[in-house]
Amino acid sequence: MSAPVPPPSRPSTAVSAGGRIAVAMTVQNVGAYAFNLVAARLLVPSSFGALTALLGVILVANVGSLAVQTTTARRIAVSPGSAERVAATATVVALGLGAAVGGVLAALSPFIADILRLDSAWPVVLCGIAVVPLTLMGALAGIAQGQHRWTSLSAVYVASGVGRIVFGTAAMLISPTPTAAVAGVMVGAWLPILLCGRLLRAGGVVGARPYVWEVLAGSHAMLAYLVLSNLDALLARVVLDPHDSGLYGAGLILTKAALFLPQFVSIVAFPRLARARADRARRLATLAVAIVGACATAATAALSGLALVLVGGDQYAEVQPLLWLFALEGSLLALVQLLVFDALARRSHVIVALLWVASAVAAAVILTLPLHVAGVVTTMVVTAAVVAVVAWALSARTRE
Known part of the structure; x- marks a missing residue:
């Protein structure tokens, strides 16, 4: 029973x-x-x-x-x-x-x-x-x-x-x-x-076979998201000199922190997102993640000196003016993560193609243009923002 x-x-x-x-x-x-x-x-x-x-x-x-x-x-x-x-x-x-x-x-x-x-x-x-x-x-x-x-x-x-x-x-x-x-x-x-x-x-x-296929599809989706959310950590070591790569690594500490902060929203909301009529749950979860992200980004911009201490101190002072961008990147990636979970809850896999295309475009921009620290993080911010908007539109359309 x-x-x-x-x-x-x-x-x-x-x-x-x-x-x-x-x-x-x-x-x-x-x-x-x-x-x-x-x-x-x-x-x-x-x-x-x-x-x-x-x-x-x-x-x-x-x-x-x-x-x-x-x-x-x-x-x-x-x-x-x-x-x-x-x-x-x-x-x-x-x-x-x-x-x-x-x-x-x-x-x-x-x-x-x-x-x-x-x-x-x-x-x-x-x-x-x-x-x-x-x-x-x-x-x-x-x-x-x-x-x-x-x-x-x-x-x-x-x-x-x-x-x-x-x-x-x-x-x-x-x-x-x-x-x-x-x-x-x-x-x-x-x-x-x-x-x-x-x-x-x-x-x-x-019914293990349908379960296994769903797990494999979910693994593919999570892998695609993992690639996008860690793309700049890898490519920064390729396109930046060792000093700038170190600065970028320090900034990524805030990216990961901003990404982590609202994760509990996705965990708690996921069972509700899986039900047939979950529009309200999706809107509330998205709003909650967006509010946490906005607060994290604003706090980083207002308290950049404290943020600098958290990422390593004065030896990384050159990246201090850009720390809010790293926080914004993490906040946008948190939104993307929520929408990936929403897609998995609905068993919709269109977002997987979106993630791979976004990763490919971002990688092409970072690898071909003469970018420095600001250029790389800005590329990731724009990419994450576009993915979040498109994923939201796809989610709204498939729930209609």
């Missing part, structure tokens, strides 16, 4: 849920940020560079986890009575997908290690192993999200952040190497499973 599923959240409940998820996601992101700070202290620069690249590998491999989460949450939201069956399917598919992606990484580990100039392939293998619990975490989060179990979802996010900083730091204290750091990340990734694994289900898998 299926577990009872709470009814759709009322506005006051949604605000309360948003507050809890915001705090939990803050803990998760602070844990990841603190892990990077500790790693920068404990590892020599060359090892820290290798670890940064390995974390990038995990980030790309983790798109499957995000797709499992959105697919699971959508299916439970539109059919609450099938929550137990969806949870069972999500558990099996997440385990299989995680093992498959991890196996591919392990098989390609010598090649990837050579590209990343690593001394050993073992860190890449450990990245592959870490994908298994990370994908299971996607199933956990999707089950909790679809059933409006905000306390359980908060626990998943908190455990994720705590696991990374605690086990990652412990591993680096034992052995200050990229291999040990990734091993700590891998062990810490199991903490959400240990604490919240009761949400997972075994047996009773029905």
Whole structure:
């Protein structure tokens, strides 16, 4: 018999849920940020560079986890009575997908290690192993999200952040190497499973094939968004000199912060977006993300001196006049992310083509024009703004 599923959240409940998820996601992101700070202290620069690249590998491999989460949450939201069956399917598919992606990484580990100039392939293998619990975490989060179990979802996010900083730091204290750091990340990734694994289900898998296809489509969408939102981080190192590249990297700290700030809105709104008539939910969610982004951008412009301290201090003073642009970029990318989730909730994949085209155009502009820091970030701001407007128009049209 299926577990009872709470009814759709009322506005006051949604605000309360948003507050809890915001705090939990803050803990998760602070844990990841603190892990990077500790790693920068404990590892020599060359090892820290290798670890940064390995974390990038995990980030790309983790798109499957995000797709499992959105697919699971959508299916439970539109059919609450099938929550137990969806949870069972999500558990099996997440385990299989995680093992498959991890196996591919392990098989390609010598090649990837050579590209990343690593001394050993073992860190890449450990990245592959870490994908298994990370994908299971996607199933956990999707089950909790679809059933409006905000306390359980908060626990998943908190455990994720705590696991990374605690086990990652412990591993680096034992052995200050990229291999040990990734091993700590891998062990810490199991903490959400240990604490919240009761949400997972075994047996009773029905209709796995449509679920798998939806996960694959979702993975494609999340990969397209990942490419767009990280495009300038990669290309800045290609087109800018080392000094300007460092300035750009400092500015991107604010971009990521502005992108993170309203993410809780997308998480809480997603189950409502998945229902047939969700125009009001989409408008309110978009308004909320836009308000948070506008406040972040305005605060950065007004308090640019404080913002400069947050991104590294006086050694990055040259980028201070542009910091508000980096905050605006992150705010616009947050809007795009919400609209990607809205498209996944409606099972509309037109936005994927839009994301790839936008990435290609932005890359062409950045690579062919003689741009400096201001030119690159302005290109990304314009690109994100155009994508947000077009995606909104597409969403409004498909809901008519």
